[in-house]
Amino acid sequence: MQxxxxxxxxxxxxxxxxxxxxxxxxxxxxxxEGATVAAISARVDISPRTFFNYYPTKEDAIVGLHExxxxxxxxxxxxxxxxxxxxxxxxxxxxxxFTPSDETLLEHRxxxxxxxxxxxxxxxARMIGVEQRIAGVxxxxxxxxxxxxxxxxxxxxxxxxxxxxxxxxRLSIRKTITEHASTxxxxxxxxxxxxxxxxxxxxxP
Numbered sequence: 001m002q003x004x005x006x007x008x009x010x011x012x013x014x015x016x017x018x019x020x021x022x023x024x025x026x027x028x029x030x031x032x033e034g035a036t037v038a039a040i041s042a043r044v045d046i047s048p049r050t051f052f053n054y055y056p057t058k059e060d061a062i063v064g065l066h067e068x069x070x071x072x073x074x075x076x077x078x079x080x081x082x083x084x085x086x087x088x089x090x091x092x093x094x095x096x097x098f099t100p101s102d103e104t105l106l107e108h109r110x111x112x113x114x115x116x117x118x119x120x121x122x123x124x125a126r127m128i129g130v131e132q133r134i135a136g137v138x139x140x141x142x143x144x145x146x147x148x149x150x151x152x153x154x155x156x157x158x159x160x161x162x163x164x165x166x167x168x169x170r171l172s173i174r175k176t177i178t179e180h181a182s183t184x185x186x187x188x189x190x191x192x193x194x195x196x197x198x199x200x201x202x203x204x205p
Contacts, residue, residue, distance in 0.1 A: 009073045016054050016064075017100050018044050023061035024108050032062060032116055063119055064109065065126030070097045075137045081145075090138060090165045091190055097130055098169060099186050103176060127166070135162045168193045 022043040026035035037058050041051045055061040070078075070093055078093050100106060113119045139158035142148045151157050172189035 009071055012054075012071060013096065015044075015046070015050075017102075019046070019051060019054055019061050020064040020100060021102070021105055023055075023058060024064075024105060024112060027062050027112055027116075028108055032059070032112075032119065035062060059119065059122045060126065062109075062112065063123040063126060064100065065098075065123065065130060067126070067129050069126075069130050070133065075133065078134070079137045079141055081141060086138070086141065086145075087161060087165060087194065090134065090162060091168060091194060093134065094130075094162075094165050094169050095186055095190060098127070098166075099173060101185065103185065106173060106176065131159070131162050131166060135159045138162060164197070168197060 019040060022040045023035050026039055026043065035058055037048050037051055040058060040061060041048045044051075051061070055066050060066045074093055074096065078089055082089055082092075113123065135155075135158045138161060139155050142151075142154050142158055148154055148157065168190060169186070171193050172186050175189045175193075176186055
């Protein structure tokens with residue numbers, strides 16, 4: 001019997017997160033040069049071939065991103081719309097793509113990138129790619145919804161929404177790591193930040 005798409009996506013994310021965690025741990029222990037594909041694969045108990053199904057390089061595994069994110073299943077869910085709140089749907093997807101569930105891993109990744117600045121360029125390039133994939137689907141959803149017919153450029157509007165959600169997520173990650181105001185993960189901070197943004201937008205002329 002074929003697994004539901006949601007279950008398959010969750011299993012893929014678990015494997016992806018495990019590879020990312022092993023890559024970060026090995027890079028912290030031995031430096032990025034010591035986090036080889038063979039060593040990462042051995043720690044996760046997968047084959048190097050399986051590794052390359054998730055990340056094209058060890059650097060991508062260290063930053064936790066690659067060109068295939070989000071998955072086709074996740075994009076299909078966003079395209080179909082899980083709620084009437086487009087911004088919330090975008091943010092939910094981006095939280096799943098950009099953040100592991102383990103806050104300690106977030107701290108370790110931040111420390112590693114700070115110590116090895118060349119990894120920032122890899123992270124930035126991958127984030128731009130993820131934003132572009134999401135923005136294309138958001139534009140499709142906006143075009144078919146009928147609620148955005150007055151917009152002069154839906155593609156630009158979709159990109160602006162995705163970049164804004166990414167900014168909300170980055171602020172939320174920073175708050176989670178630096179303030180430790182909650183033990184409930186990224187989501188509560190993201191909801192707080194998004195609420196504050198919406199309040200500001202409502203007060204603008």
